[in-house]
Amino acid sequence: MPVYGNKTVAPNGDSVDYVLPDFSYVDQDSNTVNASTIQNKIFATEFFFTSCPSICPKMQQQMLRFNEKYKNNPDVIILAFTIDPQRDSVGKLNAYARKLNIESSKWHLLTGNKDSIYALAENFLVSAADDPDAPGGHVHSGNFILVDKQRRLRGYYDGTDEESVNKLLDETDLLLKEK
Amino acid sequence: MKLKRLLQLIAPFTLVIIIAVFVLNIITHGSIQHPGKSSYQTNCAQCHGDNGEGIRVLIPPLFHSDFAKNNFDSIPCWLKNGISHKISVNGVEYEQPMYGLNMDEIQIANVMNYLSKELLDSNREVNSIQVKEILKNCK
Known part of the structure; x- marks a missing residue:
């Protein structure tokens, strides 16, 4: 499986893989989610917002499949970042989680500072932006991103497409076998 | 005038073509798609x-x-x-x-x-x- 992002060169001449920078956000149960949460975890990431009328319902339907499959595997979690943090408070995310019947121990719905979340999307090498003309007022990538235990970006999948999400499930299994 | 010629050639088979498309549709979709x-x-x-x-x-x-x-x-x-x-x-x-x-x-x-x-x-x-x-x- 590939490793995405630009490699850098260490002072000793070794090439170093791109890794996700540190971050800190709050989930639907007011838990802080940061570097220690994802330590030694494989995770899938998505950018969404609760009032999203367009691609999000389909994305959530597909992410529910991921959630079901790894429900009992503590090595795999989901980080879903809202790109509409002004409206998506912790309370709003909590209500949304209850409607999807998901647990914050497995699937974190995360909110925080908007600029920081938009910058974070760039760190995942995907896009998120305000657009008054877009349905719901925001445009964002419908990608699911797979990240390994070393915080390296390992796969991009179309979260609205069942076939592509099948690939995500297969490649997550592959990552679980990687040492 | 090639087109006219072609149309003249096809004309007698129009009904056959329509029926063929119809049957093909049933075969591929199992029934006529709503x-x-x-x-x-x-x-x-x-x-x-x-x-x-x-x-x-x-x-x-x-x-x-x-x-x-x-x-x-x-x-x-x-x-x-x-x-x-x-x-x-x-x-x-x-x-x-x-x-x-x-x-x-x-x-x-x-x-x-x-x-x-x-x-x-x-x-x-x-x-x-x-x-x-x-x-x-x-x-």
């Missing part, structure tokens, strides 16, 4: 699912939905303006807003007839003229 099906896939399935199953308690089902069946005549206005209040479907409350879609009266009539027959198990049917009338009176 004209509302593609409209359903484009406009509704994204949220309500390919078979109208909905998404947990977030998006209500359309399959055997009492709310859609009992308020069948309101569907054109929902499709036009969305729904922004809480609704109860088969005994469960839903509050995720539905957004209005950009569909014309023919698409709406097709999708309603598909819904009625395939998902609501109802014999209600509408045509585009009736839909146009309903749309005039949406609140």
Whole structure:
């Protein structure tokens, strides 16, 4: 499986893989989610917002499949970042989680500072932006991103497409076998 | 004048070609595809699912939905303006807003007839003229 992002060169001449920078956000149960949460975890990431009328319902339907499959595997979690943090408070995310019947121990719905979340999307090498003309007022990538235990970006999948999400499930299994 | 020649050649076989397309359609789809099906896939399935199953308690089902069946005549206005209040479907409350879609009266009539027959198990049917009338009176 590939490793995405630009490699850098260490002072000793070794090439170093791109890794996700540190971050800190709050989930639907007011838990802080940061570097220690994802330590030694494989995770899938998505950018969404609760009032999203367009691609999000389909994305959530597909992410529910991921959630079901790894429900009992503590090595795999989901980080879903809202790109509409002004409206998506912790309370709003909590209500949304209850409607999807998901647990914050497995699937974190995360909110925080908007600029920081938009910058974070760039760190995942995907896009998120305000657009008054877009349905719901925001445009964002419908990608699911797979990240390994070393915080390296390992796969991009179309979260609205069942076939592509099948690939995500297969490649997550592959990552679980990687040492 | 090549085209004219070609048309002259094909003309006697027109009926055969039409029947062939018809039969091919039945073979590939198992039956004639309902004209509302593609409209359903484009406009509704994204949220309500390919078979109208909905998404947990977030998006209500359309399959055997009492709310859609009992308020069948309101569907054109929902499709036009969305729904922004809480609704109860088969005994469960839903509050995720539905957004209005950009569909014309023919698409709406097709999708309603598909819904009625395939998902609501109802014999209600509408045509585009009736839909146009309903749309005039949406609140």
